[in-house]
Amino acid sequence: MKLRDRVTPSGLRKGLAGALMTLAAAAAFAGGRVEWAIPYRASDAQLPEDAYQRTQCKLDIYIPEGVEDFPTVVWFHGGGLVKGGRHFPDLKDKGIALVAVGYRLHPQANYPAFLDDAGAAVAWTLDNIAKYGGDPNKVFVSGASAGGYLSAMVGMDPRWLEAYGHAPDELAGIIPVTGQMTTHFNVKKWLGDEGLQYRPVVDENAPMYYVRRGLPPFCIIVGDRDLDFPARVSENQFMADTLKVLKNKQVEFYALEGLSHTQVSAGAAIIIPGFIERVTETGPAKKK
Template identity: 45%
Template structure:
């Protein structure tokens, strides 16, 4: 009887060890990969300096999803980094640098964002990822870029990619009106709203990828950021887009909302991927 108990215990221990080994995911970080090869023609020094990305991916997994992440900074500053809240989730994260005002002007930073997404579509399978599971996200100015690339189909179409191939758009506290820096370049103050072709709101459409809008608390967010996202939510619904969600993070301001927002993003990634399987 004792021998049987010992054998059962050993068997269960072995099964548990195998199971834990299968579940253990290891990640690799590769930094400063250039995406300038997407662009044709000559590259200047500033393009070569800024048009780079980092990729953090589960090196012992296959068929994983990828989040393309654009940093904030008002289109005038900021640096790529892999947010800690997005690590160890089973996904790849691609953190992107793009050229900045005043060295460049609109729409160069949108074009850079699009080029980096094209690079991911073309290359993620080399790292084990699945290019039908690419999500585009970012915070503040990065959220604006994510929305522009995913809603204005022209930026990706020039490279032969349908923006609807993006699995989901998840902007954190992004402008849905024309970005304040774009307005500044045109002599418009940051408190004067504009909706033109450089506003995600201009490109509302029923056939867009799933859209998850997340902001901080409306009372402490930046310059009515919740309200413009709420209007974006309503107009997407009006045009017939069924997969738009809106979240407000009570008690969190523009800068601190990224932590709770990252959990909402992960939930939606899982839901969207599950719906693709059905």
Template identity: 45%
Template structure:
């Protein structure tokens, strides 16, 4: 478990700057036409944006889920991931209270399956797909990455993900999923909606990043520290935990992006 004390060194010296051109496509439906026609909210909400490098092949891809407590937020292509030699997929998903768990997790899985099935058509490599997000988005990323059931529905092994990189994601059952059941946000549960319930030794590389434990939301650092310990005890060899000292829940995302990009570079080297 490591604390990051000097963020600017990481930011300035470890991230390459690319002059590559990119194109952006917006509001692509990731469910099939029949599903979109059958549900107006899916048709409205379940879309994604793609930010793709031009004129290069076999680039890595980051699937990015926005935060907002599973009750708000909008898809985004984070500025810190632009012009970095990677494709970025910004995903919208259905929100509580219009839907309840596991609908938003199912949406995250459907969007991820779309990427696996389509990224080659844009020049990407589906062996270099990373799943990430901030806060509620980090929770969705690790749920899809660890509970293999969600991607199996689409004939995809979650172990095909190149890496799982949640930013300040909840590791116990998400407080919104608990609220839907009338459970208090401080009444922590490890159940079917908790990433901790699905620890396994054979998972893809897992990079857990949180803000300062004294500034984070609820017990977010401690949840991630427990996840890191349990994954290692389970026999997982590639779990890493970073605590970004001095940064709160919202502020930790900016210094976390260089760590995500460095992890992509590290794993790309291992695949060569």
């Protein structure tokens, strides 16, 4: 086909759009490189190619360039455990690796599939991050909303990491962003609770159930008391206060005035690098 035959106005628009998308992607990942759609559970390879678990249980990893022994944030997306997809938080180009996790959702999968997936993805990170240049002793778990709930559960309830040969004490820190510290409202519903959505339940499916002395450092971030979900600030404040009462060494709590539930992640992106720096003490990962 001759060049003039394929450079039509329509083709030109498509070409420009493609070029702009390529430039946007390059800009989005400035300061690092990305590997996409990595299965985090080796056994999934035995499943049919179109099996939901095999297609859903993957992660993307952003690796900072020119940095050694960098910290890593494993990030779980929100969506009430029924929707959403893996994505990176706005923490790129800060010398921090990011692991964006896809996990099984209801109703395609039932409780506790998403918790098992969270444990498997964090275990994969602990096992593999050194191959990318990261420090396995600097792995933090985080996420927003339902992802905040998952990060707290995998960081506090030992069942989910123990299933993959690890323990919560191996984590450098836990950073739930506007997550439920009581049992997630959908989890309690799926397990037969008929109470109102905002009636708190603290059972073995609640991060609060696993509060103890000697947990990894905590950074709890929520929105405005009047704009975040009802009682979300109060239950997270109670979690932070209880962690402090039990003499956990490093507990930070932030209620971000003026930010709604869906806006908190933007504010959290400002706070998280400083928390990581304080925890690791040495500051940002060293430049090569």
